[in-house]
Amino acid sequence: MSVTLQAYLRDFAGDDAQKQAVAAAVARIAQAGVAIADLVAQGPLADHFAKVRGADPNAGGDTQKELDVIAEEAIIAELKQAPVAFLGSEESETPIPLNAAGTLVVAVDPLDGSSNIDTNVSVGTIYSILPYEAARFPDPADALMQKGAAQLAAGFLVYGPSTVLVSTLGAGTQVFALDRASGDFLLAVAAVEIPAETKEYGVNQSNMRHWDTPMRAYIDDCLAGKDGPRGKDFNMRWVGSMVADAFRIFTRGGVYLYTGDKRKGYAAGRLRLIYEANPVAFVTEQAKGAATDGTTRILDIQPEKLHQRIPLVFGSRDEVAKIASYY
Known part of the structure; x- marks a missing residue:
């Protein structure tokens, strides 16, 4: 029943x-x-x-x-x-x-x-x-x-x-x-478990020219595939609706990246800490995944204002840690 x-x-x-x-x-x-x-x-x-x-x-x-x-x-x-x-x-x-x-x-x-x-x-x-x-x-x-x-x-x-x-x-x-x-x-x-490892990432790659060095280096290494430093081929998926991208990750693993970049108004990313990053980070961690702003655990960050923006990386635990190593 x-x-x-x-x-x-x-x-x-x-x-x-x-x-x-x-x-x-x-x-x-x-x-x-x-x-x-x-x-x-x-x-x-x-x-x-x-x-x-x-x-x-x-x-x-x-x-x-x-x-x-x-x-x-x-x-x-x-x-x-x-x-x-x-x-x-x-x-x-x-x-x-x-x-x-x-x-x-x-x-x-x-x-x-x-x-x-x-x-x-x-x-x-x-x-x-x-x-x-x-x-x-x-x-x-x-x-x-x-x-x-x-x-x-x-x-x-x-x-x-x-x-x-x-x-x-x-x-x-x-x-x-x-x-x-x-x-x-x-x-x-009854119990979602995000696979710790993945070969799939979600990012708006059209913004690559605006990314900072660590983000660019990570994606470059993924694009290099099995012949590059990561030693495996990656798929890229991007819906542009975070809940859709998140549900894909909760279904089959992967990582989502929306970091800050050099465009005006994008230095701290575009997602909101309190009503986007925090709840997604909580459900991610409870599904044995991880969520950071690139280096710091999202759930440990003290909000400073109601509509505060923040970079967000979440999904498969080992891949989130790998992304942090680039920073």
């Missing part, structure tokens, strides 16, 4: 109040994901979803699409029914108050990969769940800026040919798939 997400969360939570709060938040995010998946599935029938909203970028500094805002609204509506005090979002400059009595804060990228909305490429939602105490964090932004190691749960949804939830509650990484017939997420993989 298939295990539903609801049953899995209920078994996880037991009689523990904090775990019950986390379970409620994850369940609500998953429910929002069902609604967002339905909207994404409309594709060209709802082409206005891909239209740029306004002239100004969002709080994260990126162009904001109509569906970015709709996705955020769906998540807010669901999390108002969970014990979440504040929501930090890529689409909003400051934390969004939800429930005054909440014991958690949640950070989200409501629609990762939204530049691909009109191309029928997989997009998704990324989330991070952290503990919250009003006395400890009079400023809710400080609660959202805890180190990634403080996360209680994290994960991401992918809206593609199937809708999947990659989740960790701090005890391994699981994959749930949406069963359209019942409307339930069903457990598909």
Whole structure:
């Protein structure tokens, strides 16, 4: 008999109040994901979803699409029914108050990969769940800026040919798939394990001329194949939607690289630490992979601002360590 997400969360939570709060938040995010998946599935029938909203970028500094805002609204509506005090979002400059009595804060990228909305490429939602105490964090932004190691749960949804939830509650990484017939997420993989070694990397190679020396040297050695210093041939895969690239890695291994480069505004990379790198790093480590900014473990980095950008390398553990050796 298939295990539903609801049953899995209920078994996880037991009689523990904090775990019950986390379970409620994850369940609500998953429910929002069902609604967002339905909207994404409309594709060209709802082409206005891909239209740029306004002239100004969002709080994260990126162009904001109509569906970015709709996705955020769906998540807010669901999390108002969970014990979440504040929501930090890529689409909003400051934390969004939800429930005054909440014991958690949640950070989200409501629609990762939204530049691909009109191309029928997989997009998704990324989330991070952290503990919250009003006395400890009079400023809710400080609660959202805890180190990634403080996360209680994290994960991401992918809206593609199937809708999947990659989740960790701090005890391994699981994959749930949406069963359209019942409307339930069903457990598909009970314990994801990213292979330690790989012959596959994901990077936007069109930016090679802008890379710093260590990054260029690593890719050059991969391209040299079995006759080069790595002694093996590599495949390169790049979707340009991080959740899609991440799910590939969680399925068959590999590494993802989005480091800083010499372009204006790219020195610290383009991905956000709090609501992209931290949650992906948590689910990666729980699947026996690794995640760094090139040298430093992502979950050990102290955030300095809500929309802070950071270089990100994650995936197969041995390959991430190899990349670090170039730096």
